[in-house]
Amino acid sequence: MQMVFRWYGEGNDSVTLEQIRQIPQVTGLVWSLHDLPAGVLWPVERIEEMKALSEKNGFHIDVVESVNVHEDIKLGLPTRDTYIDNYKETIRRLGKAGVKVICYNFMPVFDWTRTDLFKEMEDGSTALFFENAKVEGIDPLELVKTVTQTEFTMPGWEPERLEHLEDVFKAYENVTEEDLWNNLQYFLEAIIPVAEEAGIKMAIHPDDPPFSVFGLPRIMTNRDSLKRLVGLVDSPSNGLTLCSGSLGANPANDIPSLVTEFADHIPFAHIRNVKVFPNGDFIETSHRTEDGSVDITGVVKAYHDSGFNGYARPDHGRHIWGEKCRPGYGLYDRALGIMYLWGLWDAFERASQK
Template structure:
């Protein structure tokens, strides 16, 4: 497996030379400064690639995360030919610079969503956390979204009401800021009124609509990916449940099967995110990986601990509810199968995802979920699992 590390380019407080000291060799990055829907020029891609390759440690640009899909495509809103054309041109430009794995997501408006970025750990340090109670308080009492009450159990709504009564202005600002933090590299951050306005644009758009829009997107861009030897890999929803009244369409094995089957091509693949899928109590993550192994082109390896009310918290990589050893075994078995076929792209790039803030991480101001020491701990643990399984044969 290709040990990789997410880097936010010039936006990142962790330098490319520091990443070289982790032992990872693949860089996972994006041109975050390019607005959604615009072409990534070959010149801009080459500049970023050269910056990566000039750093010590033998680094290379292994995966793009992400070439973001414009919300107009997700909504199926208005003339889209120019947006599809820009995406196809970006695919071709990336391939011309040797970057051939593209992770993307189809989540409306927000990417990953958490309600607290600094949940205290018993031994010190902090973790990302999703609280069903705080999310309900946000939707019902801060956002005032029509119909939000129907999305939460009565017990959660009662606790949310208590939270709203006791919350200070600082509590409310912290909650809004935490929810907005799941958009690294995207410059817009919405206040309550802006979020209400943008949600209004999504009224009446159903899960079936968004699924159809993703299938159309695939039909428009997968042929270009095939032509240039590029692997597209959709990232699952995080968390894998509807939020803010918005449909989620990549949350379980049934939905994944439908989307991969819509354009049945190796270029239409999956980013196996163990944390995103693992937050759904109905998902058996190693089983999902086994079922779709031949279409996994990239992996995010992290763990979460779930709670009965729908809350979850980021765990250490080898803790939490997903059997990480079993999951890594599935990926190694798939690599062995690909090597037996003689494939040059047999190795699956992976990265440690959403580490805890530990020691000097705290207060360092790195992107939420992306500290140095917490992810380095995760990488070391995963490296040990891979070595042990590989030695065992």
């Protein structure tokens, strides 16, 4: 397992590279060019700047999260081929820079949905929270105000996407899940050969949460959808970002079993915990198994027993010790999460050597 850490770039992250360097065995940055809108071609010079900065601080840039997919591709509009051509050339440029994995998603409109960015927990910490009843009764525009009130950019909630929110929702009125699957297959059939040539593994992220929100179609939600995805294009470059927290928001998803079944198709792992309540609400907790509803101990064991040598990162953390940070992406709880994951891994490694 190769531990990496998501970083949003200079001037756009409360966490510094110096701080990340002090977390044991974090070897790479998970990065993106967050100021670029979906669909544009990534400039070579910007990629090289990020590579130089990372390597200067002792990190590799093997994992990009994300190269966002333009909405026209998801909708299957005639304009999609232009955006797919840009995507293919961006893949080539990233491959030349040494990138090994590109995480992406195929979620309509919103990349993720929460109703409270700083829900207070019993111990005084705060965390991202999803309240079913609020989503059922809220106007999407009101949710946008909640999510974008932070001083940091919020991936998946980019201004250029949200300023035309009503039009985008209207465009999806007659789009079914099967339509979305067909559009995803069209996209993958176009880009996977390019990814193979570039030495890059494409790794789709599950829907977050893994069920329909605001009536929008969602297709990456469970074991059957993961199986269908890897079968769309038979290639080692067609893979998964298996996110234990996203899939774990549905208690029916057995995450350790999914890791075991799809181990050969997972170049990138997001490992985090969520506590799911009987009414379907959920809140993001510490990574510790006992604090949430996901068997993180079993998840790490499944990765270890499968001989996983891909990239992993602690995903969203709580906001603790008064830290002011991007929601879900502070330093302290993610660093604690890394040490918990390493502790589990080391214990399984020691046991296997007896």
